[in-house]
Amino acid sequence: MAVQLQSDVNALGFAGLSAFSTVLSAMSADNIHPSAMLQLENLGSLFHVNGKNAGLIPEVLKNAVSHPIGRLSISVGWRRGDTVSILGETAGGQAISLLMTALAGIYVRYDYGLILSSLCSSLLPKSMPASNPMHLADVADLVAAKATKLSIGNLLAEQTHRVLSVYDQLGKKSPKDLLEIPATESIVRLFECLSNLQQDRHLVRVSGSIGIVYLATLILFMFPQSAMIAVESVIILDNEGRRIIIEIAAEGPTKLQVETELSPDSVSSTTPITKMPRGYCLRLSYLWDGWVPKALHVELGKYGLILTQEFLEAFCQFVVRITPHLKLSYFQCQTSKTQKTFKELLGHDYQRRISTTFKDICHYTPDGNTPGPVESWLQFSSILVRTLGSVKCTCGKCEAPVMSWRSEYRDCPAHHLSRAVGSIFSNSIMCCVLEPQGPVAMNMELFRSHPTIDGRDILRTLGTLGGDIFPQEVGYASSPFFGYEAFLNLNGGRGMSQGSIIGKSSKGSSIYPAVLEDFKISPDAAFTFRVYEGAFIYEGRYYEQLSHRGDTHSHASEQQQEDLSILDVSPITRSALIQPLSLTATLRGGFGEVLVSFSVQVSGYFFSLDAFEAVLNLMCLDVSRNCAHDVDSPLPMDLEQQIVVRKVGMSPIKEKINIYMTHGDRRAQFLAGGCVDSRDGCLLLNSCLSCGVQQAREGGYLALIVA
Structure with missing residues (x-):
């Protein structure tokens, strides 16, 4: 019509x-x-x-x-x-x-x-x-x-659970193709048929199994009061004004039919439903509240598996216990650096943050009787192997489920499901670093990339906590850049460019590091992201991302550094390492992005710093260990020859341990991160200078930022 x-x-x-x-x-x-x-x-x-x-x-x-x-x-x-x-x-x-x-x-x-x-x-x-x-x-x-707040992903999870529960109650095996994604041509034909409902006494019948849960979800999203759904003749939804009849039956082709009420045998059209190729990049999003069980419902449901309470509790229990101990970046056996853990990333209040996050996204609250990480792992791994055991491996390469989370993509059902569970596991851990405000959504874009957190890293971490030592070498290097990008991708796919993206807007919400709100490092060096409903708004327009303006210099010029280095600090104590500075942040509209630049004025000089590097390094900089000494005790004379005092904007000298003058100025501490590589720097928190220098020598750090 x-x-x-x-x-x-x-x-x-x-x-x-x-x-x-x-x-x-x-x-x-x-x-x-x-x-x-x-x-x-x-x-x-x-x-x-x-x-x-x-x-x-x-x-x-x-x-x-x-x-x-x-x-x-x-x-x-x-x-x-x-x-x-x-x-x-x-x-x-x-x-x-x-x-x-x-x-x-x-x-x-x-x-x-x-x-x-x-x-x-x-x-x-x-x-x-x-x-x-x-x-x-x-x-x-x-x-x-x-x-986004209407969330078709939530509705799909609900319908998946309802349909599979009927098969479970009937003692029947559910069709394998219920959650195949319908081809685009089939969706076009579905809505062509639904447009006939404007005419009196017309109805639409959808019957079969291929992709029918997706079709039912689309219909319920728009026309719930006009639909009836029956699973193997068991009615799970009915309405008096039903004009869309959905019949889910044993495996077989799904058909669309337009009929008339007065003459049910008079079918004006019949169309078979086809499916998208396996491995199609799914874009489902789930609202923040309870997104983990909803995502598990859908991913397990693709293979006819029902999410049990036993699986969910074991999953949540293990994630809660292992999260504080996992490294922010991947293991690198060749380095002596400690590498930041999620416990350090979340700051002193890490237990409350983790508990609150999993209460929100899993509807799970850990109790005092919860076993430790090793015991939780043994329980979860046994349930995981048992649950995934019914899914056939067709590649002959599937190992223990967690071992394939970061391996290359293979067209194998067991591999697909293992990676999907790994993505949910990884994303749920990274959610601890998010501070959501309002109705925001979590994105599950599967099969484009592997889970951020590797199963082998989990096994290595368990080995440090008393579990079996995992001997296999990790064949890849750590990259803070990709770790930061993974946090930004939690609310949607990749940005327009692969450049220095500081914040990103996608799927109806925007994510950016909390430090952008005041440009100050938090007292406990915690690093979190804020997530708000909406897009970035600048000068009356929407923008997709915040990026660093690439035409700025990262440090002061060589001449400026020579003048800045004229310094007489004696004795060298933390409280003496202070230097006033001012920061100016400027914005400029770009092609779909707002460009951010930092300008710093210190000791009569004015220069620019890389905004992205400052943020990235703050996230990744290691934190010094606490010591029992007076934190303001002077640096011994024999150590003074090993260090050099630097100001914000000065590049570190490779032959020395560089100590930046940032005491008492949390803004300067943040900016100093932009002067050193994240792998070369360490934040000096509750430690004296002497112990800090000793840690720097042991860990191979090039710079200490007095915080």
Whole structure:
């Protein structure tokens, strides 16, 4: 059925367009093509949505919030009167917004752009100007980001559990293809069929098993009050006004049929459902609250497995116990450096942070009787092996489940499931470093990359805690850069570029390091990320990321360093190592990103520091061990020959242990991190200078930052 336009937009001309200057201004600011908006609004008018999401979507689209990032002239949130809010004013705009949110929650941009384009081509008048699929995807991106809180991932997890529970109660083995992702052509045909529901006495029947849980989820996301679902003849959902009948049966092709109520045998069309290739990059997101069990429901459900309470408790118990001991970066046997653990990353309050995080994301609260990390591992590993044992290995290379978490991708069901569990495990640990504010989502983009935390690292860590010593060498090097990127990717996929990204906006939320709010190191050197609902807003536009401006110099010039080095500190104590400085942070709009630069004024000189390096190094810098001495005791004369005192902005001298003058100035301590490589520096916290220098010599550190 085609929609008849009520006016000829092409005949408006420039004079007519001026009447729509406010709307056009909003679209221009959001980089949205007007004809794409018009097409999509008309497409949405073909679908009469209902249910909870239909009631929420107008308010969601018009939502306007703003959270300033410290004293920077940038905020995170949604602008009042943006393009998306325009869609919330009409029934067609609200309906198409639900459709775009659902599609963007499952498929990649290329595919949902083509789905929307195909639907416009088949259902709208041929006389209507056709938009490029990229323009349609641009609108979908913005709408889906703002409507993240509706979360089709949560709904998919619920339906997966409901369907598999019926098979479990019936004592039947569930079909293996329930959670195959439907091909884009099948989704186009589904909504072509659903558009027939505008006509009286028409109904749509979906029957079979291939990808049917995804189809049912899409239907329940938009039309829950019109649907009936039966699993092997057992009704799990029914409505009086049912016009969409979903019949989940034994393995076999899934079919779409359009029928009439007065003549059920009269079928106007029958379409088989096909599936996407295995290994398709899934884009599911789950709301922060309880996302771990929901993700496990879906990933285990793909292989007909039900998440048991025993598995979930063992999973959560082990993650809680092992997290404080894991290294931030990977093991490197050739170095004597301690490498930062998550315990040090989270600061003195690490136990509360870990406990609160897992209470939120797992709905799990550890008690005093919880066994230690080694005992928890033995319990979890046995349950993991038993659970995954029913999934057949077709590659002949699968070892113990955790051993394949970071190995190369293989087209093997057992390998797929092991990596999926590893991704959930890894992401749940990294969530401890996040401080979410509001309804934010967690992203599970599987199969593009391996889990950040390697199973072999876990086994090595357990060996240091009394478990079996794991002898296998790790065949890769540590990279703080990739560790930082992994934290940013927790709320969505990779950014536009692979450069020095400081913060990222994706899937309806923005993540950035908390230090950007005041540019000061925390008293216990904890490093966390803030996550807020919304995109980065700068000068009235949305931006995808915060990046370092690459045209700045990292340190003072050689001449400036010579002048800065003229220093007379005697005796050398921590309290004497202080040097006033001022910091200026400047912003500039770039191509989809806000560029950040730091300028420092010290001792009459003005120079720039790399903002990304300062942030990255603060996250990775090791922390000195505590000592029993007076922390302000002077450095012995025999050690003075081994050190050199440096100011912020000065490069470290390789032949000496460089001590930076940052005492009492948490902003200077943060900036000093940008002067040294993260592998060469150490934060001197609750330790005297003498013990700090001794630790630096033992660990091979080049610089001490007095904190």
